[in-house]
Amino acid sequence: MRPSTRAKLEELMAWHGITEISEAVQLLIMNTHALGSAGSASALAVPRHNFTTREYVALELYAEGTRIAGKRDREDA
Incomplete structure (x- = not known):
């Protein structure tokens, strides 16, 4: 993952008290999917x-x- 993307993910995690990247990714997928x-x-x-x-x-x-x-x-001719 790009450093800037990683920094944004870490900021999201800090905002919500999430310590595991896998948990953050799972929550992002589940909650985004729930939006339809x-x-x-x-x-x-x-x-x-x-x-x-x-x-x-x-x-x-x-x-x-x-x-x-x-x-x-010219080359083809």
């Missing part, structure tokens, strides 16, 4: 990051892709 499909959705949602490519980067990527495609076309 809709209720547990936010707890299990994967955070997504917005990524915006600057125009000059997109143009460089396109040019490089075009160069590689042309090279492969």
Whole structure:
């Protein structure tokens, strides 16, 4: 487990006086499951990051892709 994830789990455990990781994980699973499909959705949602490519980067990527495609076309001929 990543150190930051482990730290968050340990903080959760401290908040609730839990000393065993296995107990904490079991409780998290049982209580999240008890929320049902809709209720547990936010707890299990994967955070997504917005990524915006600057125009000059997109143009460089396109040019490089075009160069590689042309090279492969010449190799296949």
